[in-house]
Amino acid sequence: MQITFLGTSSGVPTRSRNVSSVALRLPQRAEIWLFDCGEGTQHQLLRSDLRMSQIRRIFVTHMHGDHIFGLMGLLASCGLAGNVEEVDIYGPPDLDEYLKASRRYSQTRFAYPIRVHTVQPGTVFEDAEFTVKCLPLKHRVPAFGYRVEEKDRAGHFDVEKAKELGIPSGPVYGQLKRGDRVTLADGRTINGKDLCGSTEMGRKVIYCTDTVYCEAAVELAHDADVLIHEATFAHQEAEMAFQRLHSTSTMAAQVALAAQVKSLILTHFSPRYAPGNPVELHHLLDEARAIFPNTYLAKDFWTYEVPRRLASTLSAMT
Template sequence: MQITFLGTSSGVPTRGRNVSSVALRLPQRAELWLFDCGEGTQHQLLRSELKSSQLSRIFITHMHGDHIFGLMGLLASCGLAGNVQRVDIYGPAGLNEYIQAASRYSHTHFSYPVKVHAIRPGVIYEDHEFTVSCGPLHHRIPAFGYRVAEKDRTGRFDVEKAKALQIPPGRIYGQLKRGETVTLSDGRVINGTDLCGPTEIGRKIAYCTDTVYCEGAVELAQDADVLIHEATFAHQDADMAFQRLHSTTTMAAQTALVAKAHRLIMTHFSPRYAPGNPLELKDLLQEARAIFPNTDMAYDFMTYDVPRRREV
């Protein structure tokens, strides 16, 4: 699981930062999932090492322009390139109407299936490897955060140990690899977990933007390996944050701390903290680290490989 930040500015793009979009690459299944799709996201994809042909799912947090204005352009380009098989899009009420209207007025016809799923709090997607859930955030319009949870996997199967126990290979190996208990033809009962290494704990990613501090974000971020959280404002601008229902650095850090997340990566920064201003982004990072030391500050094209945790 590799995270790539394609846009880390809030509201409007700057010379160095595009508006919101985060890509999650799943190399084991050659898939690319996108979280938000601000204007210019397709250009950011072209400038990255990511392959748009692998795009399969897009998750939209809310209907503000800096999170959706790149959606139609990206979908149309993928159709013209003819290299996308199907795209499932998840988002709040109104998203399907927006895409339908944009398609109608621009005379855009997708050459591949596009399915829009109107989300409600809870599990919105699940397969044999992942569960994706969403929950409400606190913003000026309905907004949702997302949690991607990889399912736990049985540890590596010790073939040599199985051979030493004279366990016949074949279907039984598959059962033991899955951690099942098997009764052999000679009456011996073998517990598959005894032949497997430590369980590989599924990785968890939370994505929370746009929002002021809220319990919804804390719940999504519980025990997350990585919490991606907006930090539009510095702590001294908390009044402005509350007025606009955005987070400060300290709110993002507090969310990570209360949720017992393992790492916080902040994004969605106001352009007001550009170099040369009284407060700069390095100051915002210090504010967050004072509360939650394991904090990083995202920048466009930053990548982060989510590490695995093994059962103790």
């Protein structure tokens, strides 16, 4: 599971940072899930190592332009290329109307199915491997944060040990791989857990932007492996942050600390903190790390590999 940042600026792009978009790459299923799609996102994808043809789901936080203006262009390009099978899009109530109007007035036709899902607090997607949940955040328009949960996996099944025990291959191996107890034809009862390594705990990735500090963000991020949180302003601009319902670096760190996450990645930075200005981004990083030490600054095209935790490791830590 890899996170690639395609846009880390807020409001408007800069020379080094595009507006909001984050790609979650799922190598085990050759899929990419996008979170927000600001103007120019398709250009960022072309400049990255990601394959546009693997985009399968797009999650939109809210309807502000720096989070959605790249959506129609990306969908149209995917259609013209003819290499995308289908796309599911999740977002606020107005998202479906926005896409319908854009298609109507641009006379755009897609050669692949697109399904738009209006999200409500709770589970918005689930399959055998993943669950995606959302909660409303606190912004000037309806905005949602997303929580991606990877389901736990059984540990590696020791085939050689099973053979040594004289367990015949076949459907019984599947039961043992799941950790089930199986009674063999000769009367022996085998505990599948004894033939499997430590359970691989599912990873949890949280995406929260745009929002001022709120309890919903803490709830959404509880015990996450990675929290991606906006940090539009430095701490000294807290009054402006409250007025505009955006977060400071310290607000993001307070969410991470309260939620007991493993890592915090800051993004969605105001252009005012460009190099050479009185306050630069490294100052925001210092502010956040004073509260939550395991904090990183995102930058465009940075890829972060989400580490996997074993059940035995988790037990030792608690």
